[in-house]
Amino acid sequence: MSFLHQQEDVLIDKARQGDIESFELLIKAYQQRAFNIAYRILGNLEDANDVTQEALLKVYRSIHNFKGNSSFSTWLYSIVNNVCIDFLRKNKKAKVLYIDNQYQEEGYQREIPDEINTPECLFEKKEVKKMIHDAINQLNHEQRTIIVLRDIQGFSYQEIAEILNVSVGTVKSRINRGRSNLKLLINERLKVTT
Structure with a gap:
């Protein structure tokens, strides 16, 4: 077991006990990628921000249910995907916007470098x-x-x-x-x- 994996296990245990600081440290490594997944699925910056925040809240509320059968990141991204599905079901008429420049200007990572x-x-x-x-x-x-x-x-x-x-x-x-x-x-x- 790697040192990083051991650290993650400690943070998960502390977060299960309600330690918000440990939870924030735990998700810090995954938050950007969670946002990128939501953004690419939804195609809208505001919706992706909302869905990411909702997904992270669900992760926090249900971290005691994480059994470790998969990696923490896989579990987190599956929650992000499920929240995206729920959002799309609720907002079938939501328009998809192309926001490349805004995406770059807001400090989010570009996935195809110039x-x-x-x-x-x-x-x-x-x-x-x-x-x-x-x-x-x-x-x-x-x-x-x-x-x-x-x-x-x-x-x-x-x-x-x-x-x-x-x-x-x-x-x-x-x-x-x-x-x-x-x-x-x-x-x-x-x-x-x-």
């Missing part, structure tokens, strides 16, 4: 990112979530299976369907713009 900064390249990259983002938002929730978890957040198949509470085989088939549909959506957009 390497060439010519105005033409920056414009082209922004347009490509917008097209991909819009296409992801057109996927159904199940496919969008799987694409976000695997291709944007980089979770393993096993981690995704634990987060979504499905088999690894189900994860693989959903990823294949999601990627196929995403490719079709992007190709349709390319045909329209050319």
Whole structure:
């Protein structure tokens, strides 16, 4: 068992006993990624902030239920995903917004770093990112979530299976369907713009 894992176990035990400071230290390492997952699933900065806060509150309230069958981060991200699902069910008419610049200006990590900064390249990259983002938002929730978890957040198949509470085989088939549909959506957009 690594030192970091031992430290996490101590923080979990203290948080179970109601130590708020230990809970804050525990989630600090995962809060940004939890927000990124919510943002990519919901596509809206304000909604992602609200959902992340609600999910972290649920984690705090139910930390005594964490049994350690999976990693703490997997358990936390599964709660974030479930809160996103609940939010989408309640707000089926919620509009998805593309907020790339605001996302960067607010201090959130960019997931695709800019390497060439010519105005033409920056414009082209922004347009490509917008097209991909819009296409992801057109996927159904199940496919969008799987694409976000695997291709944007980089979770393993096993981690995704634990987060979504499905088999690894189900994860693989959903990823294949999601990627196929995403490719079709992007190709349709390319045909329209050319």
